[in-house]
Amino acid sequence: MSALDNKKSSYIKKNKKVSFTFDGKKYYGYKGDTIASALLRNNVRLIARSFKYHRPRGIYTCGIEEPNAIVQILNEHNEPNARATVKQIYEGMKVDSQNRWPSLNLDIGSINNLLSPMFSAGFYYKTFMGPKGFWKKIYEPIIRRTAGLGKPPKEFRSKSIHQNHNVDIVIVGAGLSGLIAARKLIDTEYDVLLLEQDSFLGGVLKNSNKVEQINNQEVNKWIKETERLIKISTNIKILKNSLVTSYNFTNHLIALEDKFAGKAIDTSKSELTLHKIRTTHTILANGHIERFISFRNNDLPGVMLASSFEKYIHRYGVIPETNPVIFTNNSTTVTLLKSLVDLGHKPVAYVDARDKNKIGKKLLTYLKKNNIPFYFNAEIEGCDGNKKVETISIRKNKNKIIKVKSSMLCVSGGINPDIHLFTQSKGLVKWDDKLITFKPDVPFQNTITIGSVSGNYNYEKTHDEINNKLSFLKPKNIEMKIKINDTNNFNIKELWETRHEKKSNWSKSFIDLHNDVTTKDLKQAVVEGFDRIEHLKRFTTNSMGTDQGKISSINSLGIVSKILKKEISEVGTTTYRPPYAPLSFSAIAGRNTYEFYDPQRKTPIHNWHINNKAIFEDVGQWKRPWYFKEHDSETMHQAVQRESKQTRQTAGILDGSTLGKIEIKGKDALEFMNLMYTNPFTKMKPMTSRYALMLGEDGMIKDDGIVCKFNDKHFIATTTSGGAPKVLADMEEYLQTEWPHLQVYVNSITEQFTTFNISGPKSRDIMSKVFTEVDFSNENFPFMTFKVFNYKGTEARIMRASFTGELGYEIYITPNHGLELWKRIFHHGNVFDLVPYGTETMHLLRAEKGYVVIGQETDGTVTPIDLNFNWMIGKKKKDFIGKRSLTRSDTAREDRKQLVGIVPLDKSEFIEEGQHVVERERLPNPIKTPVEYLGHVSSSYHSPNLNHCIAMAMIKGGNKLMGKKLFISSSYGTKNIAVEVVSPVFIDPENKRLTS
Amino acid sequence: MILINCPYCGERDQSEFSNGGEAHVARPENSDSLNDKDWGQYVFYRDNPKGIFYERWVHSHGCRKWFNAVRNTATDEILKIYKVDEKTPKIDSFTNTLKTPSGEPKVGSGNFTVKK
């Protein structure tokens, strides 16, 4: 029988027709329809092919718990694995079924069904083992092509945002209970957020006619009035289309809002909002989910959950089948029965597993009165048909089976409180023998459950329950007279699986529809020794699908408990993990993608660099010029060689603003500095500078920098660009937690000064022209001293130091004068061919002088002694951080890796950074024993000033190897590069240029 | 993300803080007289219990001040926060202490969901 229209429906706008395509064919629905309701309206039954066996599947439910009707939306994002039962249609929407080839109707994958004995539980642990080579060449490519559900988008273009909330109370679910709670909190002192996953409020009130009237009003009127009152309230906000997917500690919830429910995506706007909510109290009113029953071929298109069938009637006005068979083990299906009869239809059969007493006189009378064939103490043996339900076998009593014909079978195995969120919040659940399900028991956080999620199925008692549980909030009193259409006495008979006759290989009784797990698989797994529920889940993949087994996982516990002969509470449940429903990466990322992925930091003269063709590199969050292109076709190698050569010939200048600067001041500043760094600062003269090292307590170098001493109570220290935040943090840590008795304050002043590093033989000339009032002569401005002076009303500082080994200066100026000064320096420097250089040249020049770079020569395992920095250690100092560790047996070893220089014997060869130092010219072939590793190359460059490759390396016992010939392992071929171990200072070892 | 009550700034999201490891590990003043083993104990070893733990936090993206906390590492509950110069709270003042034979806390460790 084809689907009929129910004139009354609450979700549909009858006057708005919407067209969409499914697998290329055009269909019509109404605005408000989901893909599923629209397809049912058009009598489409075959929606998908199952995961493993490619069995034909239809629409099983009417909500997010759907295990079968999972489709692909073809739009900009090619959204895979969308639930057809949740996704609303919009004009022009293109929908495709998944997991089938070449078509839904004729799917080659269904051959898996014939091979199904091979695909039993855990088959992937037992198959595809050999022969050798088959995995890479045959099995893997085939599996990759056939596995998985849906196709991913070609490009990531989806835009989503994050929205933070801070409230006092969150109510999850705007059904009957949630709306009552919200209404009671209107205009109280609490900030309340009410979250509803649907486009409409009402929940169960809209799913059926279980509640007939509220306060003598029609239910819809009450909902509308409640929504109006909430909207004009001062303290409650409603978020619709917002599904709560995670409930974390401490009372932090994540909800996903679909901003384009029922609309085509506008790519200029954000399509998803991830709500991150911090609250003091959480009220869970998120309802219940119906569960199914396992029987032979319980997966055929046409089998649907009973309350879902009811939802289609009341929400969408679709009667998928006017004469279905109803199979139940509990009292909730009465209203479905009544809804059908009230519309003038009747089921072909009403099959109840309970006995006469449980069913009750009222229902029996009703069934008789309306001439509905019914069977009690009965069950469904199975169903048959070609890609859809055609014949249904009813087991009347022990062995008598009768067959009826219908295209749909409505199944209800009971209802479960939706405890996902409650257990995510670390609450504990308890088995209820009367309801035959798990109920929330001990909350871990400020969590309250109300309504069916707390196990209260009697709507007449809901208001009392809420009054009780929310009394501590002192909410308002409201009138709530609820008239129900239902029995207020829920009863259920335990039934997980029916007894079936084995018909063929094709006959299967499923326990997990999404992942194609049969009840036989469960039994087999237990036989193989997987008797713990967590192991069982992973071995069989039961409830591991995108639906998380919402309609079936409790059933599997029931079946397993019977096999193990244990109580269900002993068997336990697996841990429910967030998210509650599939969550797109776009929502998780929010706007923190592409250029926004990480904050970018720029120096005050960044634009000048751009205008002068700088190519940038990332140093932490900073954008630093890597090199400057003199003309568009200049390569990086050419640029760096040019910059390096020019700097040593005349002068070069680098933007060093990114380096950290810390101001240290106080009565005990000197003692503090002596403790933090290896160097002795006591005898250091005021207005001088010193290259300083900071170690960890393990003796390893953590950072370096230059310390400028104003006086014993006032210092400024520089740090590496990347290390600045950590150095400041470490200083504060020691001052606050270890040495609070020291009177010292530290402030970061990294951003308060722009820094320029100018070096080269002509740098003095240029500086003298720029700062005419300063005497730059060697006598008056010696190496490693600094001066403070007035520059255009600001306080500027110049330090004579350099990282290049040339005569050089560091200039510190407030950022508002940065660009103007930089330009002025070039104005005077152009006549000397002053060249701007970037970080690559900086690295090259310092390497020519054997200067180390933290993070290049050091890696957290290098001590100052390894770098021949003994001269930087204050031997007379009683204590400093790392001092004791320098004499540990490990740090005092003679064969530690030590810093040396290496040059290739053949000057035309080039050494790569990171390569290994070995003793052998050629590696044996085949390599039977490990080749001894003597060290590694930490830095390597082609020196334009020496015209060959120079490199620095850390080699075991390197200090004793001067002049020795060793080899560098090569990436290409097997012949290693012959090198000689030399001093790492390649240029001007007497430092004549530096101190001129 | 858990909520941490900075003693200076009030309740803030965990993302503003950095964990500072075990608390009350004093830097030895007489390190010269310690042998490698004892010095190594200070440098490299820290406790890592399941259950009540005394640790440090720093409000890195806020006031940048350090403070101490007593946290149940199995449930992530912060039981007490106290400033660097305040008295250390005693372990038996906390009710949620280890009770089971293996030392595991009974409730909410995330490894089981059903009330026993």
Next chain:
Amino acid sequence: MTKLLSSRDIDISQRNFQQIIIRGDGKDRFNQIINKEISIIPPSKNLEVTKDDRFMFAKNSFDQWSLIYLVERDYKEILKFISNINSNDEILASDYSYGQVYFEISGKNRNEFLNKLTHFDLRLKKFPVFSMAQTLIAKIDCSIYHLKDRYIVTCNRSFEDYFKERLKDTANI
């Protein structure tokens, strides 16, 4: 003041202020020294903002204050003030006048807008007027000052472009 954007009941302008960060112990002598120089007593309650026509003076933590000049002064005057109070060993004043950027955010929807970039609880009962906080906004360390009907948000100058792009993006999307 430069207008940055105005949309959907949010107004954001960029402003310029001079600033000093002062470290000290907040005791009587400290208060006297400051008061003597600029005739204003540093706030004593944590996160409190003292405001008059010239300054916004806030206590960031138990030993740190931020002094923001609402009216521009001759920079020499500021340097002199810094030099004077730095002559005391137990005080560290660092000039922050040219290394920060400032944004003024006002409008009915400012809380919802900012909560797209930060988790910070901006509700009046948690963040009263004339208080300040240091927190993360758009993943950047910021200070936020709550004046009567607007916020002043400040962060390091190097983040200026990124921060402005994030603000514009949040307003537009």
